[in-house]
Amino acid sequence: MQRSNDERKGNQMGLAVRIKKKLGDFCLDVEFQSESSRIGILGASGCGKSMTLKSIAGIEMPDQGEITVNGQEFYHSDEKINVKPQKRKVGYLFQNYALFPTMTVAKNIEAGLKGPKQEKKKRVDEMIRTFQLEGLKDRLPGELSGGQQQRAALARIMAYEPDVILLDEPFSAMDMFLKDRLQQELIEMLSDYRGIVILVSHNRDEIYRFSEELIIMDRGAVVTSGKTKEIFANPGKREAARLTGCKNISRIQRLDAHRMKALDWGAKLTLQREIPEGTAYVGFRAHEFIPVWGERRENCIRVRLAGQAELPFEKNFYLFPEKEKADSCGEEEDGEERQDMQNLCWFLQKDKWRMLEDKGMPDYLQFREEQLLLLS
Numbered sequence: 142m143q144r145s146n147d148e149r150k151g152n153q154m155g156l157a158v159r160i161k162k163k164l165g166d167f168c169l170d171v172e173f174q175s176e177s178s179r180i181g182i183l184g185a186s187g188c189g190k191s192m193t194l195k196s197i198a199g200i201e202m203p204d205q206g207e208i209t210v211n212g213q214e215f216y217h218s219d220e221k222i223n224v225k226p227q228k229r230k231v232g233y234l235f236q237n238y239a240l241f242p243t244m245t246v247a248k249n250i251e252a253g254l255k256g257p258k259q260e261k262k263k264r265v266d267e268m269i270r271t272f273q274l275e276g277l278k279d280r281l282p283g284e285l286s287g288g289q290q291q292r293a294a295l296a297r298i299m300a301y302e303p304d305v306i307l308l309d310e311p312f313s314a315m316d317m318f319l320k321d322r323l324q325q326e327l328i329e330m331l332s333d334y335r336g337i338v339i340l341v342s343h344n345r346d347e348i349y350r351f352s353e354e355l356i357i358m359d360r361g362a363v364v365t366s367g368k369t370k371e372i373f374a375n376p377g378k379r380e381a382a383r384l385t386g387c388k389n390i391s392r393i394q395r396l397d398a399h400r401m402k403a404l405d406w407g408a409k410l411t412l413q414r415e416i417p418e419g420t421a422y423v424g425f426r427a428h429e430f431i432p433v434w435g436e437r438r439e440n441c442i443r444v445r446l447a448g449q450a451e452l453p454f455e456k457n458f459y460l461f462p463e464k465e466k467a468d469s470c471g472e473e474e475d476g477e478e479r480q481d482m483q484n485l486c487w488f489l490q491k492d493k494w495r496m497l498e499d500k501g502m503p504d505y506l507q508f509r510e511e512q513l514l515l516l517s
Contacts (some may be wrong), residue, residue, distance in 0.1 A: 156180065156305075156337055160206035160216070167192065169203075169361045181352030181369060182341045183384055189361040190341040194307045197339070198233050199226035210305055210337065222427060232298030232306045238290050240282040246293045247278040253301045268296040273328065288323055295330060306331070308340040312347060324350060345386050346470055349373060357381045379422045379516045388427040388486035395420060405483040407462045408442045412510055424514035427457075427486040432496070432503035441505035447484050456494060458487040460506070 157174040169189045182190050195201040197208055197215070205218040210231075215224045233239075240249050250268050254261045269278050272292040282290055291311065309328070312320045324347060324410060331338055340351050345351035348355060348369065355369040357380070365372060365381045376382040379390060391405035398415050402408070403423050410423070433441055451457075462482050487506060489497070 149282050153191040155209070155211055156197075156339075157207070157209040158193065158197065160193075160203035162192065162196065162201065162203040162470050164192070167361060169196075171180060171358070171361070173356050173363050173366050175296070175356075175366075176356045177352075178337055179351060180337065180339045180356065181348035181351045181354070182339060182356045182358060183343070183345060183348045184358035185343055185384070188358045190343075190358055191309055193232070193358070194309055194339065194341055197305065198231045198307055199224065199229050200233070201360040213304075230302075230304040232301075232303035233295055234291075234298060234306065234308045234311055236310050237283075238294035240294055240297070242282055245279050245281060246274055246296075249282070249293060250297045250300050252334060253297060261404055262298055268300045270294040271299070288326065291323055291327070292330070295327070299334070300309070303336060304341065305337045306334070307348075310342055311340075312342075312344070314420050314480065316512075327351075345373075345384065357384055359384070363511065376424070376514060377516065379424070382422075382424040382514055382516055386426065388488075389425045389483075390516070391423055391483065392421050393420060406442060406485065408440075408508075408512065410508060411439050412513065414510070416515060419517050420515045424516055425508055425512060427488040428490070429509060429512040431507040433505040433507050434500055434503050437505055438507055440508045440510065442485070442508070444485060446502060449463040454491045456489045456491075456497075458489065460485045460487055 155174070155176050159172040160169065161171075162169040165188070167187075169192050171189065171193055181267075182193065184190050192201055196203050197210075199215065202223060203216065203218070206216070207214065207218065208216040214220070214222050215229050216222060241252065242267050243254065247269070250265045251261050254264055265278075270274060272295060274289070274292055277285065277289060277293075277408060282293065285293065286418075308327075312323060319417075322390060328351060340348065342348050352369045354367065355372050356366045357364045357372065357376075359377075359380045364384075365376065365378050372381060373385050376385055376387070382390060389406075391403040394402040394404055394410070395416055395418065396402060399413070400409065400411050401416055401420070401423065403410060437443070443463040445463050447461045448459040449456060461484055485506070
């Protein structure tokens with residue numbers, strides 16, 4: 142029996158996952174919970190993202206733990222609960238969409254439905270209209286474009302009204318133009334869906350665009366979780382900063398509550414806000430530097446050009462920190478050699494290229510305090 146939208150509204154949303162699974166040398170040890178309907182899982186390839194999705198779907202069985210969706214226990218090792226995949230009401234959209242190659246679009250959509258023939262036909266016709274597949278229902282998957290295949294796969298999933306939709310790197314094999322278009326189409330197609338959608342990706346732009354809440358994974362464990370925009374603004378952890386695109390990360394030595402030394406940049410930085418005692422790293426995004434010509438300002442660093450790359454819409458500069466006679470606090474340098482310092486990345490948007498043509502490379506780059514990421 143299909144559920145109405147009103148019945149769906151009455152369901153309390155919620156996902157809770159606490160699982161462990163060992164596979165060879167790899168150990169998945171994941172714990173998170175969310176009441177959001179749009180969740181993103183971000184991490185490098187091989188970190189356990191897909192294994193987490195497969196555990197939620199019931200394709201993989203954890204060694205121990207529990208998985209609960211909207212109050213229903215899918216898996217609980219202590220209680221010996223392990224609901225079969227076909228009874229979990231979970232739709233899984235694979236990278237290649239996993240359409241049956243010898244079945245038409247209409248037959249693919251019908252494949253997951255139960256009930257009288259006339260009811261199934263009515264539901265298929267409804268999905269054909271909803272996902273704009275008119276004129277394509279008698280075609281085989283091999284005769285469809287990438288976007289049409291995606292719509293057909295999503296129509297098949299949505300036909301049986303799952304409680305959860307799992308999207309496993311659905312855009313990974315596409316070119317940039319097609320990827321951008323299909324991402325927007327997918328967001329629009331899911332706009333009326335009231336269940337939980339989990340998108341797994343190693344692409345931070347996809348995750349930022351799609352998810353309300355974010356889970357960042359590394360080496361089989363959750364690094365951090367929370368509201369997507371808040372984590373991008375303040376990752377809190379070094380690995381979270383790296384995975385959200387921060388190119389410049391340095392170890393720090395905390396000098397006092399408001400001063401620190403960025404050891405890998407050879408720069409002393411003074412902050413108005415307090416530097417927490419547990420801070421071990423500082424991060425700075427490559428687009429946020431302020432170029433400075435002339436006299437040095439507070440929280441500036443002198444750099445020399447080590448390399449550059451010109452892209453269609455931005456220039457990427459790779460800069461080596463230059464040794465200063467005095468730091469930003471007026472103190473003499475301690476004379477130590479800086480042979481282990483890291484290059485800094487400075488990315489400049491195309492609309493600012495003229496500035497460099499007129500003035501040349503800046504004498505300094507300035508760290509804006511509000512953009513400094515204090516990390517553990």
